[in-house]
Amino acid sequence: MSTTKIVYGLYADDDDLMNGVKAFNDKGIAINEVYTPFPVHGLDKALGLKKTRISDAAFIYALYGVSIGLTVTWYIMNHDWAQNIGGKPSFSWVNNFPAFIDPMFELMVFCCAHLMSLTFFVRNKMYPAAPAQNPDPRTTDDKFLMEFITEDVESVKQLLIETGVEEITVKDA
Numbered sequence: 001m002s003t004t005k006i007v008y009g010l011y012a013d014d015d016d017l018m019n020g021v022k023a024f025n026d027k028g029i030a031i032n033e034v035y036t037p038f039p040v041h042g043l044d045k046a047l048g049l050k051k052t053r054i055s056d057a058a059f060i061y062a063l064y065g066v067s068i069g070l071t072v073t074w075y076i077m078n079h080d081w082a083q084n085i086g087g088k089p090s091f092s093w094v095n096n097f098p099a100f101i102d103p104m105f106e107l108m109v110f111c112c113a114h115l116m117s118l119t120f121f122v123r124n125k126m127y128p129a130a131p132a133q134n135p136d137p138r139t140t141d142d143k144f145l146m147e148f149i150t151e152d153v154e155s156v157k158q159l160l161i162e163t164g165v166e167e168i169t170v171k172d173a
Contacts, residue, residue: 069106
């Protein structure tokens with residue numbers, strides 16, 4: 001029989017939360033997860049989280065959008081509907097490149113924004129009809145919650161009280 005428990009500490013203020021994170025880091029007690037209603041500056045560094053790769057994905061999605069723009073403008077200008085507009089030669093995409101910067105930029109932004117949003121939702125399992133992942137619905141409004149998976153419940157509870165926690169909940173793991 002396992003004595004592992006899940007301990008939740010609910011804070012009312014983000015400054016108290018940051019002080020709590022620092023206190024637990026100083027004691028060497030691992031924090032499993034932190035739930036906040038808005039991004040807290042410095043929390044990712046305090047928790048020791050690595051840099052996300054969403055910016056790398058954004059760059060790839062932007063290249064995808066630009067390549068679609070290049071392909072579409074080249075195909076339309078040279079093969080599908082070649083026209084002589086204002087004396088510009090229709091056989092050379094390179095000569096007409098400045099006219100296509102705007103649509104390529106717009107396609108880059110469109111693809112990047114939409115695909116990043118989809119990546120974010122899939123990565124965080126926020127697809128339609130997905131169950132909520134936060135243990136306390138108040139963390140979407142105005143409360144901050146730290147989650148611990150531990151066997152030493154009393155020391156975690158004591159340190160939570162010392163750091164100004166509002167509410168402590170203990171559940172079986």
